[in-house]
Amino acid sequence: MxxxxxxxxxxxxxxxxxxxxxYIMRYGIWNWNEMPRFAGLQRSGKSCRLRWMNYxxxxxxxxxxxxxxxxxxIRLQKQLGNRWSAxxxxxxxxxxxxxxxxxNTRLKKRSVILENNNSASATTSPSEIISSxxxxxxxxxxxxxxxxxxxxxxxxAAGFSIPVSNGNNTVVVDxxxxxxxxxxxxxxxWEILCFLEQPLMGESFGCESESPNFxxxxxxxxxxxxxxxxxxxxxxxx
DNA sequence: AATGCGGTCAACCGCAGCGCC
DNA sequence: GGGCGCTGCGGTTGACCGCAT
Numbered sequence: 640m641x642x643x644x645x646x647x648x649x650x651x652x653x654x655x656x657x658x659x660x661x662y663i664m665r666y667g668i669w670n671w672n673e674m675p676r677f678a679g680l681q682r683s684g685k686s687c688r689l690r691w692m693n694y695x696x697x698x699x700x701x702x703x704x705x706x707x708x709x710x711x712x713i714r715l716q717k718q719l720g721n722r723w724s725a726x727x728x729x730x731x732x733x734x735x736x737x738x739x740x741x742x743n744t745r746l747k748k749r750s751v752i753l754e755n756n757n758s759a760s761a762t763t764s765p766s767e768i769i770s771s772x773x774x775x776x777x778x779x780x781x782x783x784x785x786x787x788x789x790x791x792x793x794x795x796a797a798g799f800s801i802p803v804s805n806g807n808n809t810v811v812v813d814x815x816x817x818x819x820x821x822x823x824x825x826x827x828x829w830e831i832l833c834f835l836e837q838p839l840m841g842e843s844f845g846c847e848s849e850s851p852n853f854x855x856x857x858x859x860x861x862x863x864x865x866x867x868x869x870x871x872x873x874x875x876x877x
Numbered sequence: 878a879a880t881g882c883g884g885t886c887a888a889c890c891g892c893a894g895c896g897c898c
Numbered sequence: 899g900g901g902c903g904c905t906g907c908g909g910t911t912g913a914c915c916g917c918a919t
Contacts, residue, residue, distance in 0.1 A: 650887070650913080672904070688905075689888065701886095724907060739908070740886055 647681045651690055655680055659687055660695050693736045700732040704741055712738060712746055 662678035668691075671684035680687060693699075704712075708730055715726045723735040723742075730738065 648889075670904080683889095684904085685890090686888075692906090693887075721908065735907070736887080743909095744885055 645681070646683050646686075648686070651694075655682065656690070656695055659691060663691065663695075689736075693734045696734075698732050699734060699737075701737060704733075708733070709746060712742060713749070716742060716746075 658678050658680055662674065666674075666677075668674070671688045673684070674680075675682045675684060675687050678687075682690075711730060712726060715729060719725050721739075723739040727733050727735040727738045
């Protein structure tokens with residue numbers, strides 16, 4: 640009798656991330672339950688899907704919720720309840736898991752205060768209340784520069800400190816190692832590229848440099864940006 | 878230096894919805 | 899209509915980290 644290898648749980652390793660990303664880039668998403676086996680992963684399909692949807696998928700931002708986003712979450716949560724996927728759909732580049740975590744860890748308490756303040760003063764805007772609230776987490780008050788603020792600018796690299804305008808001097812950008820966001824570091828870019836040029840599933844990649852995907856990738860290499868319009872990642876074979 | 882505690886967030890679990898047969 | 903498999907969603911857990919003592 641062939642024993643089914645036990646499925647791994649817990650934190651994903653960089654190697655597992657690479658395997659999953661490379662597989663989806665090459666073959667697309669076809670069946671979450673079958674994919675792990677073909678991708679050489681000892682993970683459940685659910686685990687792979689979750690990892691892809693919440694972390695590896697391109698065009699995802701983590702942390703540094705803007706004040707506008709906070710207000711949107713608070714407003715929509717009031718309107719829709721805990722329908723996190725619906726709320727996340729209204730927040731570009733945010734995942735339902737991120738929105739849910741952010742709500743549970745930060746906004747939930749603040750929302751209660753907001754309610755109290757609103758009942759006390761119906762004329763005060765949410766942002767004013769957030770700003771004036773002494774219990775407010777200082778991290779929510781940072782005017783964190785985004786790529787929306789500086790179109791075409793490079794995203795700060797992982798581990799770098801950047802100046803903020805809340806009185807503290809710097810904030811450390813979250814450590815990322817690959818494709819966590821739209822942008823990846825040049826080091827990771829080449830690391831990924833090297834990985835993708837390795838044979839997958841025992842077959843050669845052949846002339847990857849002539850493939851549409853490769854050219855798309857290089858066409859964005861200035862900013863290492865994966866354009867969602869290209870549908871490059873989610874459906875690489877089209 | 879060691880320990881405790883609270884906050885954060887990645888990941889798991891269970892369930893509901895949907896489509897297919 | 900019912901069973902089955904797959905996917906998506908929301909609640910919850912547990913590991914990790916920073917800070918206070």
